[in-house]
Amino acid sequence: MTNIKLTIQYDGTNYCGWQKQKNGISIQEKIEDAIYLVTGEEVNLIGSGRTDRGVHAQGQVANFITSSKVPPSRFKYALNSKLPEDISIVKSELVADDFHSRYDAKGKIYRYLIYNGEIRNPLYNRYAYHVPIKLDFQSMDKAKNYFLGSHDFKAFMAQGSSVKSTVRTIKGISLDQKGNLICLTIEGDGFLYNMVRIIVGTLVEVGLGKIKGDSIPHIIKSKDRKMAGHTAPAKGLCLEKVYY
């Protein structure tokens, strides 16, 4: 038996998310189906974490146990030939028997794309959040730094989520502007449910002048979801990297 680690890219537009479920086609299911076609085995593909309906990935990680004799580095070619065009395996490799995509993850990098033009741009429809009102980039850029470090991010978690601890550490956050595009890159040891999207929604409201940038420490301390901004749409979000 060998443990194979996959690095995965996908356009999440047409899927119900990473996680297998009854009411829709998931990325996990599509890849498990491809593994079945290649190996004849019904494996349990362990992802580093769920991504929601419509969220994309450039570096999702998952692993599975197989008795197949396909050389680990060749698995990607075999799987890609069975996968639809909106899912790609960019790397397949042998890992230690006890490697676990979720438990062993040390951190993740997400990026979030905003299209800040008056009129929606069809070429960014699938991959960016359209904010038609001009955002104050400088205010957003200054405000973003309040998220750095270890905090209890309960105010930035979707209500109704259950998790042992709501403390997370943001190790890096950057905001870049190029023309009408604003890109947030955020790195953390882990993220609560909808955390990146609520951080983005909050920064957008800072950019709109609805929330004061320097009130973010107060919002964090409140641990109250209602104090933070809206949840930015899934389609702007992309899981860039999971590291171990």
Add this chain to the structure above:
Amino acid sequence: MTNIKLTIQYDGTNYCGWQKQKNGISIQEKIEDAIYLVTGEEVNLIGSGRTDRGVHAQGQVANFITSSKVPPSRFKYALNSKLPEDISIVKSELVADDFHSRYDAKGKIYRYLIYNGEIRNPLYNRYAYHVPIKLDFQSMDKAKNYFLGSHDFKAFMAQGSSVKSTVRTIKGISLDQKGNLICLTIEGDGFLYNMVRIIVGTLVEVGLGKIKGDSIPHIIKSKDRKMAGHTAPAKGLCLEKVYY
């Protein structure tokens, strides 16, 4: 009667191209339908030129004559409310009665995107040509300059096209590389049918070592389509700008 100029963006994936035709839905038809819904008039929307099935635009230009009282600058909002998400009017303005999108065009800028990674990337599937073999960027970058200036580009026109003159002037050409992405930007006074896509196919073959960069002047002089490279796929192409 007023003459209205539109600046248009679209994702061409789901259309048979700009030009209205019987066997498919075109961008022109969609916008004419929207104009009908707004004004009650069946107009003839004159585009700056056709774009093929699957080609995108960030700055297509078209004009139409109307007796509508909608203020010219407000037309974009009225039309966008009737258009699907993959077509946007980014600007609408009053122009002189004799302005003609096609005849008056002084030049166009196209960009072409290549994804040069071993494995196809789902996030660039719709917008880039996937070339899985590593391209020699330096050779391509050097070779591109042979296209600059006025030449008879008959070798770079789809066979069977009929046109008075096959001489065109390339005013600018640049090639940029960022990670696995290679972007060609090309500006000319006009382009023959499939000309940009054949130039890209030729440069890709230079990058693959199939065509020598310094043989491009010879290919141009031959006026023989068979001497040039393949026609790169439509989906990598985007009409960036038409200027007057």
